[in-house]
Amino acid sequence: MDFFFDPQGVAVVGATPNPLKGGNALLKNILLGYRGGIYPVNPKYPEIEGLTCYPSVSVIPGPVDLAVVFIPAPLVPAAVEDCAVKGVRGVIIESGGFAETGPEGTRLQKALADIVARTGIRLWGPNCMGLVDVVHGRIFSFMDPRAQEEKEFIPGTVSLVVQSGMLSAVFLIDIMSHAMMGVSKVCSVGNKVDVNECDILEYLLTDPDTRVIGFYLESFSDGRRFMDLCRQSDKSICVLKGGRSRKGAEATLSHTASLAGNQRIISCALRQAGVYEAWDFKQMMDFCRSLALIKPSANRSSRQVAILTFSGGAGIVSTDFVEEQGLSMAELSESTRTSLKKLFPEWMPVANPVDLWPAMESHIGADVDVYSRSLTVVLGDPEVDAVFLHIAVGTPRIRLNLSDLAVQICTSGKPVIVWIIGRRDDVYEFQKQALPYGIPVFTELSRAAECLAVVLGGGRRRHHRPGMTERMNFRRGNVFG
Amino acid sequence: MDFFFDPQGVAVVGATPNPLKGGNALLKNILLGYRGGIYPVNPKYPEIEGLTCYPSVSVIPGPVDLAVVFIPAPLVPAAVEDCAVKGVRGVIIESGGFAETGPEGTRLQKALADIVARTGIRLWGPNCMGLVDVVHGRIFSFMDPRAQEEKEFIPGTVSLVVQSGMLSAVFLIDIMSHAMMGVSKVCSVGNKVDVNECDILEYLLTDPDTRVIGFYLESFSDGRRFMDLCRQSDKSICVLKGGRSRKGAEATLSHTASLAGNQRIISCALRQAGVYEAWDFKQMMDFCRSLALIKPSANRSSRQVAILTFSGGAGIVSTDFVEEQGLSMAELSESTRTSLKKLFPEWMPVANPVDLWPAMESHIGADVDVYSRSLTVVLGDPEVDAVFLHIAVGTPRIRLNLSDLAVQICTSGKPVIVWIIGRRDDVYEFQKQALPYGIPVFTELSRAAECLAVVLGGGRRRHHRPGMTERMNFRRGNVFG
Incomplete structure (x- = not known):
């Protein structure tokens, strides 16, 4: 599989100078980051984007490990045959028009499977958006080249494997531009004529740039193998399965x-x-980003949460979420209570959730960082396994020093997650600054609690949607359709 | 209750020129929007913010309907007595330090209740942030005056009643600056010594500026009356109850x-x-914003949803959500299928979810607005009660004309909700533009589906969290603590 991710020589079959077409975006993306030989293939042009263009892959002079194909479906089998002649090891077919379109497409897809069986060439796709390697800048996809041109990509340790092309491309830009997380590789698998999610999972399990793997899948090509790989993995794996409902399952067929x-x-x-x-x-x-930033706890009893908040109301609702997620509210130790008491006004009882507002109110004008000092105390408490920190940005009376927070988290070794509210620009600025520190920040309280449960889960419990059945016996055998 | 919302003359007890203090923010906020007589009260100053300052309320020359009080708790009862002497009708006490702080505070709060019983004056609070009327610009709250100075408020038809002060102020700025929705009134009720959520609900039910009412409550002062008012209401009401869990309930006590x-x-x-x-x-x-924009359907059988998408994967997952929310995927009528067929490529089956990508792909370069034309067809289908529209912004191949969309929605009279992804700035721009058109836009697919279920609910079904018990007999009697 290495030739897909780190090929020596790439042919772009269907390259075109027309900027409205995917074949142009594909070539531009490769040119922007890939450092090996790049060979546009299209019999209509002698040259595209300043590179010599070849009428077919087999006549390319240099070595070609990988061909990325974006031409009409009926022409694809012949192009793949030609790749096999050249000795190409992997082909990513990004064209649609195969099994998802009916009998004629199914016939074409069958022809591709036959070439694989006969030649041993590996096929990725068809009907996909290929692969994006953010860390190494290798974009073998026809997604909008603007993302790479304008350096919108954020490298990270989460890799994604998705069975939906549009979603991989547009979604990638969405999560990057919202400073949500960094990404390592995004693999769009499409119809999976040959290379499937298991092949990619196996590769990613040994990929040093990948710490967490997220899947969007509409089917399992080999459910048994997938589960076996997951069971052996010491990386965290998360799956979103499309087509859970009857009508949703019907829709996967035409997609x-x-x-x-x-x-x-x-x-x-x-x-x-x-x-x-x-x-x-x-x-x-x-x-995925929570698991990438916080190593999930293997200790099932480490589930005692302290909440530090600026809002009594948010503290109460968070307490509800913590309990509903199967976590516990920590009983603060005697020495923690004593230390917090010094920051609090006289009348205030020390309790968890820790409502910092009255303490901030009573220190107005004095140079006391109530947030930071309370965090130190709570992180030092042996009864506390994790801290759920609430921050309001842009309010002059509520200050929080992000680098101080980061130092404290590193020193304590305990998970800290942040829920934030405030003006849109302030919130974004905080999220952007928190990203390199590795502090997960959320704008929805319930989501923050869900993610806290994920990283404190230990046993990797499943997270339920409303209406889902809790328990179910698993009969062995291949049940994945 | 009208004197709280539209008073003739307002006294600000605890006004101060110190910009770090709440009493200053309070006065500034009132100055920025209230058009009647404003009287700062503080024995220490002859003048604040250019206004004559009075040593007490009773010596103010003009009429005073309302006093807003922000002074230390022990001084509050005497100040309220003085208000009663003046003939003030309502007092909003924003100071903390009452029943939430222990025995001494409880005694002070009891003293306030006694004054109410004796004089008939109405008390709002204590321990609250008062009220914000965005439509009329009356801000009787010590929240950050920057929001009003910089015209960040968006008038709308949703009113909020919240038992958490910080949350009302910071949250208000958060939802406004994210162009999430417009707001009519925000009422922070605090300890509810006299005026409670029922009094405010009763007022809002006849308020012409309020169409939907959202509550964050930690307790019900009179559960029976609250439920009776809700039952009679033809406005939509939504409640978030804090302290659902055992530990959460404990925390409400100190808040x-x-x-x-x-x-x-x-x-x-x-x-x-x-x-x-x-x-x-x-x-x-x-x-709340969904209910404000779309009148909830009274017809329980009008729950047939059509999904228009640019992404097969998002279409499938949305189908799952639609079914899991108890809605149905519409069976498109024959004439709809025929019309859509003309836009689709030859091979493509017409199905719901309607995946527009192949149609857009096959019309590249031609001047065909695939989105708009498909929407027209689907909205015209008698089998379709509502449309769930997916939009990717900032992608040159996916265009959607928002004003055309708005016209289509108005003409059809059917609910349309939008899920959007794309670059952060493009998403925000779209949300901002969609707001005046009254089109609800969401960035999370499951949330969009939840809200669609709310507006199509008819019978106003309750929406369940994971782990909540589905059915429960309701014993009559006051069970609200």
């Missing part, structure tokens, strides 16, 4: 020609394999 | 001296009274 399988059995198998299950896209990203 | 009550019984009573229950703050706002 990526996938049979969705029985959701309840899949959920149960995922849980048994230690996989986190998500039910929405940004939630999956939130789970 | 607003509230007894939280039994959550399961409260949930059931709310549902029976036709109230929407939320479990997170922004979710409550999302429910």
Whole structure:
């Protein structure tokens, strides 16, 4: 699989100078970051984007490990044959028009499978957006080149494997521009004629740039192998499965020609394999980034949470979420109580959630960083396993020093997650600054609590949606459609 | 209650020229928008912010309907007595230091209750942030005056009643600056020594500027009356109840001296009274703004949803959400299928979710607005009750004309909600532009589906969190602590 991710020589079959077309975006993206030989292939042009253009892959003079193909579906099998002649090891087929479109497309896809069986060439796709390696700047995808031109990518340790092309491209830009998280590799797998999620998972499990793997899947090509790989993994894995409902499952068929399988059995198998299950896209990203920033706890009893807040109301609702997520509110130790008492006004009882507002109110004008000092005290408490910190930005009376916070977290070794509210620009600025410090920041209280439960989960419990069945026996056998 | 919202003459007890103090923010806020007589009260100063300052309320020459009080708790009872002497009708006490702080505070709060009983003066608070009327610019609160100075407020038809001061102020700025929704009135009720959520609800039910009412409550002062008012209401009401869990309920006591009550019984009573229950703050706002923009359907059978998407994957996951929310995917009628067929490529089956990407792909360069034309067709289908529209902004190949969309929605009379992804600035720009058109826009797919279920709910079903019990008998009697 290495030739897909780090190829020696790339051919771009269907390259074009027309900037409205995907074949142009594809070439531009590769030119912007890939450092090996790049060979546009299109019989209509002698040259594209300043590079010599070849009529076919087999006539390219240099070595070509990888061909990325974006031409009409009926022309694809011949192009792949030609790649095999050249000795190309992997082909990413980004064209649509295969099994997702009906009998003729199914026939074409079958022809591709036959070439794989005959030649041993590896095929990725068709009907996909290829792969994006943010860390090394290798973009083998027809996504909008503006993202790379304008340096919008944020390298990180989360890799994504998605069975939806549009979503991989537009979503990637969404999460990057919202300073949500950094990403390592994004692999769009499409119809999975040959290379499937298991092949990619196996590769990513040994990839030094990947710490957490998130999947959006509409089907499992080999459920047994997938679960076995997950079970062996010491990296965190999170899955969002599309087509859980009857109508949703029907829709997978016309999208990526996938049979969705029985959701309840899949959920149960995922849980048994230690996989986190998500039910929405940004939630999956939130789970992944939390797991990338905070190593999940292996100790099931380390689930005592302290809440530091500027708002009594937010403290109460967070307490509800902490308890509903199966975590516990820490009983603060005697010495913690004594230390906090010194910051608090006389009348105020020390309790968890720790409401800092009255303490800040009573220190107005004095140079006392109530947030930082309370955090030190609470992080030092042996009864506290993790801190859920609430911050309001842009309010002159509520100050929080982010680098001080980061130092404290590093020193304590305990997970700290942040919920933030305030003016849009202030919130964004804080999120952007928190990203390199590795502090997970959330704008929705319940999501912050969900993610805290994920990193404190230890046993990687499944997270339930409303209406989902809690328990289900898992019958062995291939049940993944 | 009218004298709280539209008073003739306002005294500001505890006004100060010190810009770090709440008493200064309070006066500035009132000066910025209130058009009647304003009287700072503080024996230390002859003048504040250019206004004559009085040593006490009773010596103010002009008429004073309302006094807003922000002085240390021990001084409050005497100040209220003085207000009664003057003939003030309502007093908003924003100072803390009452029942939430222990025995001495409880004694002070009792003294306030005695004054109410003796004089008939109405007391709002204590331990609250007063009230904000965005539509009329009357801000009787010590929240950051910058919001009003910089014209960050967006008038709307949602009123909020919250039992958490900090949250009302900072949250208000958060939702406004994120162009989330417009707001009519925000009422922070605090310890509810006299005026409680029922009094305010009763007022808001006849308020012409309020269409939807959202509550954050830690206790019900009179559960029976609250439910009765909700049952009679033709406005939509949504409640987020803090202190659902055991530890959360304990925390309400030290925050607003509230007894939280039994959550399961409260949930059931709310549902029976036709109230929407939320479990997170922004979710409550999302429910409220959806209900403000789309009149909830009274017809329980009008729950057929069409999904228009640019992404097969998002279409599938949305289908899952639609089904899990108890809605149905519409079966498109024959004429709809025929019309869509003309836009789609030859091979593509017409199905719901309607994946527009292949159609857009096949019309590249041609002047065909695939989104708009598909929307027209789908909105015209008698089988379709509502449309769930997915938009990716900032992608040159995906265009959507917002004003055309708005015209189509108005003409059809059917609810349309939008899910959006893309670059942060593009997303925000779209949200901001969609707000005056009254089109609800969401960035989280599951939240969009939740809100669609709310507006299509008809019977105002309760929305469940994971782990909540579905059914519960409601025993009559006052069970609200």
